Amino acid sequence: MKREELVDILIKEFDRKGDGVLSRGEFRDLVKYLIGEHGIRISSRIFDRFDNDHDNAISRDELMELIDEYWL
Numbered sequence: 001m002k003r004e005e006l007v008d009i010l011i012k013e014f015d016r017k018g019d020g021v022l023s024r025g026e027f028r029d030l031v032k033y034l035i036g037e038h039g040i041r042i043s044s045r046i047f048d049r050f051d052n053d054h055d056n057a058i059s060r061d062e063l064m065e066l067i068d069e070y071w072l
Helices: 003-014 024-035 039-050 060-070
Strands: none
Touching: 003 024, 003 060, 024 039, 039 060
16 A cells, blocks of 8 residues: 555544544544554644644645654
8 A cells, every 4th residue: 555545544534524634633543543542642742743834733745744754
């Protein structure tokens, strides 16, 4: 699976509002799904690091950057 496909699947699965981005809460749920309960504590730091435009949402491009860095 290509990373673009993975990102599209993750956004589709966790974007409850359907706005094409992951809010802080949606992102927290994604991190919890990927790395478990202990991920909730670090999800805010990861979110802040990759929310490059500081719009309080993780876009598709920002999520791709995160996946590139952490190779999830």
